[in-house]
Every structure is written in C-alpha cells, then in structure tokens.
Amino acid sequence: xxxxxxxxxxxxxxxxxxxxxxxxxxxxxxxxxxxxxxxxxxxxxxxxxxxxxxxxxxxxxxxxxxxxxxxxxxxxxxxxxxxx
Numbered sequence: 001x002x003x004x005x006x007x008x009x010x011x012x013x014x015x016x017x018x019x020x021x022x023x024x025x026x027x028x029x030x031x032x033x034x035x036x037x038x039x040x041x042x043x044x045x046x047x048x049x050x051x052x053x054x055x056x057x058x059x060x061x062x063x064x065x066x067x068x069x070x071x072x073x074x075x076x077x078x079x080x081x082x083x084x
Contacts, residue, residue, distance in 0.1 A: 002025075003025040004025060004026055004027075004028055005018075005023065005025060005026070005027040005028065006027070006028045006029075006030050006035055006036070006041075006050070007027060007028075007029065007030065007050070008029075008030055008031060008033065008036070008047075008048075008049070008050060009027075009029060009031070010029055010031060011029045013029075014027035014028070014029055015027075030050075032045070033045045033047060033050075036050045039053065039055065039063075040053070041053050051068055052068065052069055052070065052072055052075060053066060053067065053068050054066065054067040054068075054069075054075050054078070054079050055067075056079070056082070056083070065082055067079060067082065
C-alpha cells in the first residue's frame, strides 16, 4: 500500500508542510488542479481548496473506494474502517 497526499500548493510549500507535520509520505503538487478536476475534488480550475477526499486505488489502477470527509482527523479512521 502506498499513501500519497495532493494539494494545490507548490512543491516547496508541500515539503515545508510535510516536514512541519512529520509526514512520512509524499505530498504531490496539483497547482493547475488537473488531478482535482479529474477526481472530483473541485468543480472549477480556479477553486481555492480541494474537497478532502481519500481514494483507494486497486492493483489494476482503478478507484475501488472513495471517502469524503469534512474532518481530516476522521479520514484515517474512515479508511481503516473501510479496509477492515
């Protein structure tokens, strides 16, 4: 299993955010919102923030599950519940 984060921030800002929060997984930069638009995390290319979504991508490269939450602290538990 691999965990990735994606935000609209620059790679430099993502590195600083990951270091500050002790993340041990990569944060990808989607400054042009291509991924967010493709996966439904935003509706317009000028969105200020993406929706908080978690996707489980299967071995075939297809989305098997998606979770949306307003509470980032609840995302991890929702994912664990799903995979249990």
